[in-house]
Amino acid sequence: MSxxxxxxxxxxxxxxxxxLDNVSVSVPKGSIFGLLGPNGAGKxxxxxxxxxxxxxxxxxxxxxxxxxxxxHIEDIGxxxxxxxxYKKMKVGEQLLYLAQLKGLSEKQAMEKLKIWxxxxxxxxxxxxxxxxxxxxxxxxxxxxxxxxxEPKLIILDEPFSGFDPINANLIKDEILELRDRGTTIIFSxxxxxxxxxxxxxxxxxxxxxxxxNGSKSEIKNQFKENSYAVSYQGTLESLPADFEIVSQKNIxxxxxxxxxxLVGDASVNQLIGNLISQVELVSFHENIPSFNQIFIKAxxxxxxxxxxxxx
Amino acid sequence: xxxxxxxxxxxxxxxxxxxxxIIMTFLTPILIAAFYGIIVWAxxxxxxxxxxxxxxxxxxxxxxxxxxxxKNTTFEFINQPISEAxxxxxxxxxxxxxxxxxxxxxxxxxxxxxxxxNIGPMLQGRIEKIVQQELRNIxxxxxxxxxxxxxxxxxxxxxxxxxxxxxxxxxxxxxxAAYVAGxxxxxxLYIFILIYGAGVMQGVMEEKSNRxxxxxxxxxxxxHLMMGKILGVAAVGLTQFLLWGVLTFGVTSATQTLxxxxxxxxxxxxxxxxxxxxxxxxxxEIEKSQSNTLxxxxxxxxxxxxxxxxxxxxxxLFYFLGGYLLYSSLYAAIGASVENQQEAGQFTFxxxxxxxxAIFFAQLAINQPDGxxxxxxxxxxxxxxxxxxxxxxxxxxxxxxxxxxxLLVLGFxxxxxxxxxxxxxxILMYGKKVNYKELSKWIFYKx
Numbered sequence: 153m154s155x156x157x158x159x160x161x162x163x164x165x166x167x168x169x170x171x172l173d174n175v176s177v178s179v180p181k182g183s184i185f186g187l188l189g190p191n192g193a194g195k196x197x198x199x200x201x202x203x204x205x206x207x208x209x210x211x212x213x214x215x216x217x218x219x220x221x222x223x224h225i226e227d228i229g230x231x232x233x234x235x236x237x238y239k240k241m242k243v244g245e246q247l248l249y250l251a252q253l254k255g256l257s258e259k260q261a262m263e264k265l266k267i268w269x270x271x272x273x274x275x276x277x278x279x280x281x282x283x284x285x286x287x288x289x290x291x292x293x294x295x296x297x298x299x300x301x302e303p304k305l306i307i308l309d310e311p312f313s314g315f316d317p318i319n320a321n322l323i324k325d326e327i328l329e330l331r332d333r334g335t336t337i338i339f340s341x342x343x344x345x346x347x348x349x350x351x352x353x354x355x356x357x358x359x360x361x362x363x364x365n366g367s368k369s370e371i372k373n374q375f376k377e378n379s380y381a382v383s384y385q386g387t388l389e390s391l392p393a394d395f396e397i398v399s400q401k402n403i404x405x406x407x408x409x410x411x412x413x414l415v416g417d418a419s420v421n422q423l424i425g426n427l428i429s430q431v432e433l434v435s436f437h438e439n440i441p442s443f444n445q446i447f448i449k450a451x452x453x454x455x456x457x458x459x460x461x462x463x
Numbered sequence: 464x465x466x467x468x469x470x471x472x473x474x475x476x477x478x479x480x481x482x483x484x485i486i487m488t489f490l491t492p493i494l495i496a497a498f499y500g501i502i503v504w505a506x507x508x509x510x511x512x513x514x515x516x517x518x519x520x521x522x523x524x525x526x527x528x529x530x531x532x533x534k535n536t537t538f539e540f541i542n543q544p545i546s547e548a549x550x551x552x553x554x555x556x557x558x559x560x561x562x563x564x565x566x567x568x569x570x571x572x573x574x575x576x577x578x579x580x581n582i583g584p585m586l587q588g589r590i591e592k593i594v595q596q597e598l599r600n601i602x603x604x605x606x607x608x609x610x611x612x613x614x615x616x617x618x619x620x621x622x623x624x625x626x627x628x629x630x631x632x633x634x635x636x637x638x639x640a641a642y643v644a645g646x647x648x649x650x651x652l653y654i655f656i657l658i659y660g661a662g663v664m665q666g667v668m669e670e671k672s673n674r675x676x677x678x679x680x681x682x683x684x685x686x687h688l689m690m691g692k693i694l695g696v697a698a699v700g701l702t703q704f705l706l707w708g709v710l711t712f713g714v715t716s717a718t719q720t721l722x723x724x725x726x727x728x729x730x731x732x733x734x735x736x737x738x739x740x741x742x743x744x745x746x747x748e749i750e751k752s753q754s755n756t757l758x759x760x761x762x763x764x765x766x767x768x769x770x771x772x773x774x775x776x777x778x779x780l781f782y783f784l785g786g787y788l789l790y791s792s793l794y795a796a797i798g799a800s801v802e803n804q805q806e807a808g809q810f811t812f813x814x815x816x817x818x819x820x821a822i823f824f825a826q827l828a829i830n831q832p833d834g835x836x837x838x839x840x841x842x843x844x845x846x847x848x849x850x851x852x853x854x855x856x857x858x859x860x861x862x863x864x865x866x867x868x869x870l871l872v873l874g875f876x877x878x879x880x881x882x883x884x885x886x887x888x889x890i891l892m893y894g895k896k897v898n899y900k901e902l903s904k905w906i907f908y909k910x
Contacts, residue, residue, distance in 0.1 A: 225682055234674040249473050
């Protein structure tokens with residue numbers, strides 16, 4: 153799979169603060185790419201370089217194999233975290249204006265807009281002022297403004313904030329549909345459950361540096377601790393030293409749960425062999441870390457005592 | 464370039480469609496016309512309504528026939544004790560009582576005027592002047608100077624002024640017309656720069672506080688956005704100026720023809736008939752004063768035509784655009800750097816200072832259009848638009864205008880460059896208190 157976007161060794165320095173320090177990321181074509189990181193890590197700085205709002209001090213960005221140039225503005229759609237539209241302007245006029253700034257002719261823009269207005273069932277909004285719309289409605293308009301010129305690359309910064317669950321789902325379906333049609337989406341968020349759900353690839357930026365970068369499964373594998381969740385009936389006397397019991401608790405009268413970590417070269421089959429000789433197994437599965445845990449662990453905080461599991 | 468035009472178009476359409484723009488554009492000429500109408504009405508009214516009767520008690524006996532009645536005032540000599548006359552004055556609004564004591568020759572300050580309301584300084588001056596002149600005449604003839612010499616000595620001087628043009632021909636000029644034109648042009652320019660400069664700042668602040676800026680700026684270069692906005696607002700200003708011009712001319716000439724001059728002549732006729740029957744002496748007097756007024760009006764309009772009107776108009780457009788570009792780019796930079804109106808205040812003040820100074824210099828320049836202060840302030844780009852417009856009706860050498868224009872162009876290229884550097888950084892800066900040190904750092908930021 154080729155990369156639609158490659159950032160090479162980007163450095164961005166503000167007066168006393170280095171916002172990006174030798175940052176390199178690759179975004180595969182047709183993926184949903186999660187750009188993660190704590191507040192102030194440098195995500196917005198990177199996005200602003202990709203959208204050509206600012207220029208890097210060092211390094212370069214390739215879009216579809218070409219160095220970024222002014223024409224590329226038309227290939228990128230950007231939904232900033234801080235939303236905003238001209239409050240007094242009519243919805244239709246405003247979208248036509250923004251579309252023309254992205255290089256569409258008035259006629260093309262009109263055609264595209266008709267499709268979106270039908271899709272979102274908002275035809276009656278055309279002549280309303282933005283300030284007469286609810287916040288969620290404004291967000292919808294802003295989403296349309298981001299995608300209407302059919303860019304190759306869409307950058308969404310916290311796209312679900314401000315949406316109710318119904319509209320959030322609507323937007324999520326749109327994102328997936330865009331991806332299926334070949335559009336690449338860079339998705340910046342703090343909400344790990346949507347990362348879990350949507351992203352194919354992620355990059356994690358912390359303190360101006362990329363600390364994780366890869367496909368979802370690669371990263372999950374990287375953070376696996378070789379630990380397994382076991383529930384059983386009976387009494388577990390002891391296990392060989394290769395199997396470390398991390399935690400143990402009684403769930404019901406006769407039902408217990410333990411987390412066991414494999415140490416050294418011990419295999420899963422050996423563990424199961426040891427277990428079935430002592431207790432009645434009810435369930436057995438590997439502990440796969442959630443992105444929430446990965447995020448906190450990678451950024452250097454305390455991992456909460458929470459185990460999400462994939463059966 | 465295409466984007467500058469798109470921004471310009473949006474800016475223009477949004478502003479021109481605003482209610483405040485439409486109201487201002489149509490109301491102002493009506494206000495001007497109404498103002499003009501009031502003046503005409505007042506002028507006409509003064510012929511008809513404001514007749515005053517002035518009673519004179521002349522104990523000295525020196526002033527018989529010296530107070531002459533005219534169209535506004537009737538003098539009436541009475542022979543009554545002053546206390547009685549004072550009583551009669553009660554309830555007669557506008558009537559006056561003049562008391563001249565017997566010893567007026569020795570005590571010129573003994574002249575007394577009574578009325579229910581304060582009398583205007585004009586009327587007071589007129590009465591004082593008559594008494595003063597008569598006293599002087601009497602004293603002069605006592606000193607052996609004949610009446611004839613005195614009359615010959617009283618001559619009115621009214622200078623005619625001429626401008627020498629390049630070929631050495633003379634054309635008559637009126638300092639008064641140049642004065643009015645210069646002041647009007649300078650003041651209009653001053654108002655336009657202030658209003659529309661502040662308009663640009665408002666627009667930029669709106670985009671920033673709306674947070675739409677980040678969307679726009681990912682499609683348009685900050686410089687293009689800034690220029691589009693500045694030029695869009697300039698187009699709004701020119702539209703308003705032209706509409707004002709057309710509407711004011713239309714409405715004013717309509718008022719003039721409809722009731723202004725018609726009424727003026729009508730009243731005149733009525734008055735002429737009345738006075739002709741009453742007093743042929745008086746009629747002559749009135750005709751004389753009317754022809755004088757008429758002469759002044761004719762003189763003024765003739766000399767207004769002698770002004771270089773095309774030059775004034777072209778220069779006005781140039782200096783409006785130049786001065787506006789110079790200042791509005793600075794206003795744009797401020798709008799981009801601050802987050803609210805209060806913060807904006809501390810930065811707008813230093814910018815308004817030279818504009819206000821300019822209107823002050825313009826007043827000085829009108830009184831001395833060729834002075835060195837006028838010259839230098841009409842060269843410095845920050846004051847030149849306003850001051851030069853004040854000077855041009857008086858005639859300014861072509862090289863001075865050319866030099867001032869070139870300097871102005873350099874000036875606004877400079878401020879626009881500076882403003883663009885600040886704008887592009889400030890527009891995306893939130894939650895940071897800016898000061899001048901910070902701003903100067905932004906100028907040198909890369910990329």
